[in-house]
Every structure is written in structure tokens, then in C-alpha cells.
Amino acid sequence: MFDKILIANRGEIALRVIRACREMGIQSVAVHSTADADAMHVRMADESVCIGPPAGTQSYLNMASIIAACEVTGAQAIHPGYGFLSENANFVQIIEDHGLTFIGPTAEHIRIMGDKITAKDTMIKLGVPCVPGSEGGVPDLATAKKLGEEMGYPVIIKATAGGGGKGMKVAETAEDMEIAFMTARAEGKANFGNDEVYIEKYLTTPRHIEIQVFGDGKGNAVHLGERDCSLQRRHQKVFEEAPGPCITPEERARIGKICADAMADINYIGAGTIEFLYENGEFYFIEMNTRLQVEHPVTESIFGVDLVREQIRVAEGLPMSFTQDDLEINGHSIEVRINAEKLPNFTPCPGKISQYHAPGGLGVRMDSALYDGYSIPPYYDSLIGKLIVHGRDRPEALARLARALGEIIIDGIDTSLPLFSALLAEDDILTGNYNIHWLEKWLEANMAEG
The missing domain is CATH 3.30.1490.20 (ATP-grasp fold, A domain)
Structure with missing residues (x-):
């Protein structure tokens, strides 16, 4: 059992891992740049270590500094979160060379899936349908x-x-x-x-459907259904939901089994996401992300599982706490990504938060590292929060999202929040009738840049 885990990340995902550690009775170590000295993940962790100046290349991407932070704090394992070094096979190898545990897949699997051609060839051999x-x-x-x-x-x-x-x-x-x-x-x-x-x-009107998979590294793997992430701007997801409004139970079972069997065949360990384009009832593999996804909370909501806790468990050599037969979908969940951006141009908008109030109530979850007086640094990704709602069905989840959007307060900077209120007024969103090109076309017609 790990006594102490270092989180090699920042912001809301670092907080997410710290919370899981606390529930499991594991000490947490936060690393931070000088720009993040007052960040919430630094405040909430049991220990913190400064690993460099503001630039990510000199701090959160500085492998030597992260390993040194493990050595000085006695952390036995590293959780990478998403982004930064989460899919860097060399980092995984360095961690293992220092007698530490990487909470995630093997370096080999990260390398295979990190190269698009090798990943596609591998998936074809494993029986996964490809474009x-x-x-x-x-x-x-x-x-x-x-x-x-x-x-x-x-x-x-x-x-x-x-x-x-x-x-x-x-x-x-x-x-x-x-x-x-x-x-x-x-x-x-x-x-x-x-x-x-x-x-x-090039498929003309596909949806972006991704399958959440999880393996124990010992030949056992499951799938946790799909997420529909079709609402994208410049290939960046902004609105995700589970289950997908266009996927039938039969299609879910079919593609889910294909994905789970493929992961079992290669002894995959931890969380992973297999992404597809979906058109006319067919799935076409595009890539696999060998890490936790930004949108993992919607899957957690409908299955009632803690994916970070499971990541830690299998990294310790323990079995998964559920089997495929244990996994049943309960209701519907939606996540919107809140960015520090000024509309309509979506230009980054760092600055000081003068007032922050998170929405609450039944079925509402806010994953964010914001607080009153916090200054958002200009050096990193503009994502500042994720609003996740859960309802008994999709209409209830949409109503809950509309209510939560009306409660949230983020003053002092511009954010992408107005976009989501506007989207909820569109019939195509309410009916789930959209594809990966829908949002770009809507933005061009309703929120022209310039």
C-alpha cells in the first residue's frame, strides 16, 4: 500500500487526485512552479515542493525536478493527471528506474498508442474497427x-x-x-x-464517441460505456455527455466488448480511452489516450465509481473493485469545460478572481481550483473548471445544467460560461442532434470572431 503519492500536475486535476488520496488514507505531495505558489492544490496537499519557474518546460515538464521532489519527500508513486507528462513513455521509464511507481499504463503501451500509425496497426490486429x-x-x-x-x-x-x-x-x-x-x-x-x-x-458527419476502458495489467479489462464528445471547437472538446444520446444498448455492448477484449489481450493497466468517429451505425478508431481524460467525471457519475481510486489500486497490484457485470448505467451526466477566455474570439483571459461561487444542489459537481482572490497565471492551459451534472435521464441532466449555470459566479475575468447558456437554447442540443462539425458552424453563425 502506498503511503505517499506525488501528483505531477496542477489545477483541478491535481485537486481531484489529492481528494482520492485523502479518502484512501494516503499522504499527498503537490509540486508547483513559482507562479503556482498560492494555488489551491498546493494548499490542499499534505506537502508541497517548488520545482521551478513559471514556464511549464522548466517546472511541470522538468522530469529531474519531479523525481527529486519524490526523493526528498519519500513519495513512492507518481500520478501524472492529464496533459504535461501523463503520456510520456520516457518519464515512465525514468520513474521505474528510480524504484518508483507510475500510476498509469506501461511505457510500452504509451509508446504504442502515442504514435498514430503504430496505434492504428495495433488496433487492427486486436480487432478494433478503424477508418x-x-x-x-x-x-x-x-x-x-x-x-x-x-x-x-x-x-x-x-x-x-x-x-x-x-x-x-x-x-x-x-x-x-x-x-x-x-x-x-x-x-x-x-x-x-x-x-x-x-x-x-474523411467522414462528413460523424460523432466523436469514446469508450472508457480499465485494466488491471493481468489480463483483465472492462469497459465503462461511452462518452459523446462531439461538440468541439478547433478539435478541442467543450461539452461531453454520457451515455451518448445516439448510441443503442446493443451498439454499446458490441463496441465495449471489442475494446475491453483488446485491452485484456495486451495486459493494459489503468484507465484509458479509445476514441472513435461514429457514423451510420459504424465505429472507426482514431486514437487511444493512455491516461485519465478531462471528461472522466461523467463516466464516474453514471457508474458510481472513482476512477482515480481504481488507478491507485491497480498500480499497487490490487484487483479492480468491480467486474463488467457490476457496471450498470444509472441516469445521464453532462460536463462543460469552463475556460478563462473572452468571447467571441476565445482569447485567453488570465487575471484575478474577485468573486467565486460554485453551484450546488442535487446532482451538481464542480471541479475547479478557483477561490476568491486567486490570480490565474498566463502560463498554462485556460481550463479553470468543469461543471458536471447528473440526472435520472437526459432531460433532467439538461435542466440541472441550466440551473447550475445560473448559480455559478466567476467575477474578475471573462469566461466561456455564456457559450453554454446559449447552447442550451438550441433545439439540436436539447434533442442530441449534433455531430463534430455542429459547434463550428453554430459559432460561425452566432458568435462570429472578429
């Missing part, structure tokens, strides 16, 4: 054009090491291919140091 596309990387423009003609346009060109929408370009026609291909390669090189790309058939 039709190139076999491996595409070496040059001539090959790209040939593939485009064979698959039929539109196609999408993706950086193999990409993420967050970077290095992804759509070619609607053959005439678009050259610019799309060269731009995707350039973005891959600039953002990830790798200009290799691959090509897939």
Missing part, C-alpha cells in the same frame, strides 16, 4: 495524391505524432491535396518535431 486509410506514413505528395484518388475525397491528412488538432488538414478535392499535405507536415514538424503524416478517409 480506411494509408498503411503507415505517406512519404511524399505523389503518394498522397494517389491515395486520395483510391480512397475518394474528402480525405484528412494527420501528423503521426499529432494531438489537439495540430497537424490535421482536410483535402476536399484533389486540388486541395498539395496545400493540405504540406501544411500538415509543417505543423507536425513545428509542434512535435516529426513531419511524418498519414491519410484517412
Whole structure:
């Protein structure tokens, strides 16, 4: 049993892990940059260690400083949260080399799923349905054009090491291919140091459906249903719900079993999310995230499980506290991501919080590190909170979300909160009739940038 866990992250996810540790009787260690000296995760942890100046590359991405923090505090394990080093296989290897435990998957699984081409090849071998596309990387423009003609346009060109929408370009026609291909390669090189790309058939009206999986590393794995994350802006999720409003119980059982069996076959350990595009009743694998997702609370809400607690348990070598037969969906849950951004341009808006009041009541959860007087630093992601609601069904969850949005107070800065109140006035949102392109089109029509 771990006595002390270090959380290699900040903000609301660091608080999330600290709370799980406290319930399990485990001491927690927070690390922080000089810019986060007064952050809530530093205040709530049992111990804290400053690991560098404000820039993430010199603090939260500084592996040597994080390992040193473990050594000086006696922490036996590291929880990475999401982002930063959570999917860095080299970090996992360094942790293990120092006799510590990484609370997450193995370095091998992170490497496999971190490269889009290797991940797709692996999933095909495991029987997971994939989007039709190139076999491996595409070496040059001539090959790209040939593939485009064979698959039929539109196609999408993706950086193999990409993420967050970077290095992804759509070619609607053959005439678009050259610019799309060269731009995707350039973005891959600039953002990830790798200009290799691959090509897939571009689905025109898909939904983004992801399956939550969990394994014990000993050949046992389960799925915890799906989340619909189709409402996105520039490939960044803003609104997530579970279960998906368009997925039938039969489809859930079918794709869930495929995913769970695949994870059991490779002895996957911990939490993971297998992401799909879904169109016309078919699922097409796009990537796997080998970590806890930002939107994990909606899954926790409908299944009544603590995914962070389970992560810690299996990292200690204990079995999962549930089996597939134990997992039954209860109601509906929705999460909205609240960012420190000024609408309509979604420009980052760091600054001092003059007043903060979290919504409450039955079925309402607010995951945030805000407090009155807190100054949001300009160095990190603009996510400042997640509002999660749970109801007996989707209409009740939507009504609860509308009520909670009316209660929340975040003064002193601009936030993305007005977006969600506006979305709840749209019939397509109320009926669940949307796809991954819906929000971009709605923003263009209703909240034009400029």
C-alpha cells in the first residue's frame, strides 16, 4: 500500500487526485512552479515542493525536478493527471528506474498508442474497427495524391505524432491535396518535431464517441460505456455527455466488448480511452489516450465509481473493485469545460478572481481550483473548471445544467460560461442532434470572431 503519492500536475486535476488520496488514507505531495505558489492544490496537499519557474518546460515538464521532489519527500508513486507528462513513455521509464511507481499504463503501451500509425496497426490486429486509410506514413505528395484518388475525397491528412488538432488538414478535392499535405507536415514538424503524416478517409458527419476502458495489467479489462464528445471547437472538446444520446444498448455492448477484449489481450493497466468517429451505425478508431481524460467525471457519475481510486489500486497490484457485470448505467451526466477566455474570439483571459461561487444542489459537481482572490497565471492551459451534472435521464441532466449555470459566479475575468447558456437554447442540443462539425458552424453563425 502506498503511503505517499506525488501528483505531477496542477489545477483541478491535481485537486481531484489529492481528494482520492485523502479518502484512501494516503499522504499527498503537490509540486508547483513559482507562479503556482498560492494555488489551491498546493494548499490542499499534505506537502508541497517548488520545482521551478513559471514556464511549464522548466517546472511541470522538468522530469529531474519531479523525481527529486519524490526523493526528498519519500513519495513512492507518481500520478501524472492529464496533459504535461501523463503520456510520456520516457518519464515512465525514468520513474521505474528510480524504484518508483507510475500510476498509469506501461511505457510500452504509451509508446504504442502515442504514435498514430503504430496505434492504428495495433488496433487492427486486436480487432478494433478503424477508418480506411494509408498503411503507415505517406512519404511524399505523389503518394498522397494517389491515395486520395483510391480512397475518394474528402480525405484528412494527420501528423503521426499529432494531438489537439495540430497537424490535421482536410483535402476536399484533389486540388486541395498539395496545400493540405504540406501544411500538415509543417505543423507536425513545428509542434512535435516529426513531419511524418498519414491519410484517412474523411467522414462528413460523424460523432466523436469514446469508450472508457480499465485494466488491471493481468489480463483483465472492462469497459465503462461511452462518452459523446462531439461538440468541439478547433478539435478541442467543450461539452461531453454520457451515455451518448445516439448510441443503442446493443451498439454499446458490441463496441465495449471489442475494446475491453483488446485491452485484456495486451495486459493494459489503468484507465484509458479509445476514441472513435461514429457514423451510420459504424465505429472507426482514431486514437487511444493512455491516461485519465478531462471528461472522466461523467463516466464516474453514471457508474458510481472513482476512477482515480481504481488507478491507485491497480498500480499497487490490487484487483479492480468491480467486474463488467457490476457496471450498470444509472441516469445521464453532462460536463462543460469552463475556460478563462473572452468571447467571441476565445482569447485567453488570465487575471484575478474577485468573486467565486460554485453551484450546488442535487446532482451538481464542480471541479475547479478557483477561490476568491486567486490570480490565474498566463502560463498554462485556460481550463479553470468543469461543471458536471447528473440526472435520472437526459432531460433532467439538461435542466440541472441550466440551473447550475445560473448559480455559478466567476467575477474578475471573462469566461466561456455564456457559450453554454446559449447552447442550451438550441433545439439540436436539447434533442442530441449534433455531430463534430455542429459547434463550428453554430459559432460561425452566432458568435462570429472578429
